[in-house]
Amino acid sequence: MESKLISLNNLSKSYGSKTAVDGIDLIVNEGEMLALLGVNGAGKTTTIKMLSCLTRPSGGTAQVCGYDVVKDTDKVKKLIGISTQETAIARNLSVEENLSFMAGIYMDPDKYSRKDIKDRIEKIIADFRLEEVRKTKSCKLSGGWQRKLSIAMAIIGDPKVILLDEPTLGLDVLARRELWRAIEKLKKKRTIILTTHYMEEAEALADRIAIMISGKIVMTGTLTELEEKTGQKGLENVFISVAEGGTL
Numbered sequence: 001m002e003s004k005l006i007s008l009n010n011l012s013k014s015y016g017s018k019t020a021v022d023g024i025d026l027i028v029n030e031g032e033m034l035a036l037l038g039v040n041g042a043g044k045t046t047t048i049k050m051l052s053c054l055t056r057p058s059g060g061t062a063q064v065c066g067y068d069v070v071k072d073t074d075k076v077k078k079l080i081g082i083s084t085q086e087t088a089i090a091r092n093l094s095v096e097e098n099l100s101f102m103a104g105i106y107m108d109p110d111k112y113s114r115k116d117i118k119d120r121i122e123k124i125i126a127d128f129r130l131e132e133v134r135k136t137k138s139c140k141l142s143g144g145w146q147r148k149l150s151i152a153m154a155i156i157g158d159p160k161v162i163l164l165d166e167p168t169l170g171l172d173v174l175a176r177r178e179l180w181r182a183i184e185k186l187k188k189k190r191t192i193i194l195t196t197h198y199m200e201e202a203e204a205l206a207d208r209i210a211i212m213i214s215g216k217i218v219m220t221g222t223l224t225e226l227e228e229k230t231g232q233k234g235l236e237n238v239f240i241s242v243a244e245g246g247t248l
Contacts, residue, residue: 010060022215035206044195081154091139106157144175
């Protein structure tokens with residue numbers, strides 16, 4: 001039986017007279033990867049910011065593992081890892097130092113020994129194939145390496161939920177495919193929300209897809225379900241049909 005880990009109910013966010021997220025409802029089940037798909041300005045990043053307690057909702061509710069993002073902020077933050085569009089890494093620290101820094105924040109020394117923390121860092125370096133750049137300052141890394149490091153930092157504390165906001169934005173096709181392989185390894189072990197406007201990325205990685213248009217989630221389902229609902233074949237055609245109002 002599926003168990004919901006993330007639940008949004010009539011969630012909204014406004015900035016003055018502008019509504020960025022407009023009363024959305026969404027459930028993400030445990031172990032599921034959901035792609036939140038939309039053009040720039042659709043409200044994807046704002047949704048991620050509310051889920052990660054970086055932005056307070058204007059209305060509605062959002063829960064992660066049963067904890068409210070407003071009332072239980074500290075508990076929610078301990079359950080999630082986030083990789084933002086801006087790749088929030090310390091540029092003057094090496095790859096290894098960035099991971100050590102994040103481990104110090106997320107791995108409670110009362111719960112984890114120094115050996116546990118060191119072993120965790122080594123495992124992440126191995127899993128993400130970061131060995132060859134472990135001593136390299138982050139400012140010297142290519143965009144692809146920086147994105148990989150950002151995701152590695154997001155999972156260093158072994159979170160139950162991972163939020164990936166446009167993880168492959170601006171990468172070339174080879175770097176993007178390499179990052180896909182890293183993300184694939186995270187599937188099923190954790191619950192993931194991936195925001196993207198790359199159709200092929202959502203098609204390749206996601207278990208389910210939610211299409212967001214002008215602050216509203218207008219359609220959710222597997223690719224097959226979306227194709228059936230719209231009468232279109234392929235995610236790009238499905239998205240164009242929805243975005244142009246053909247199924248609204």
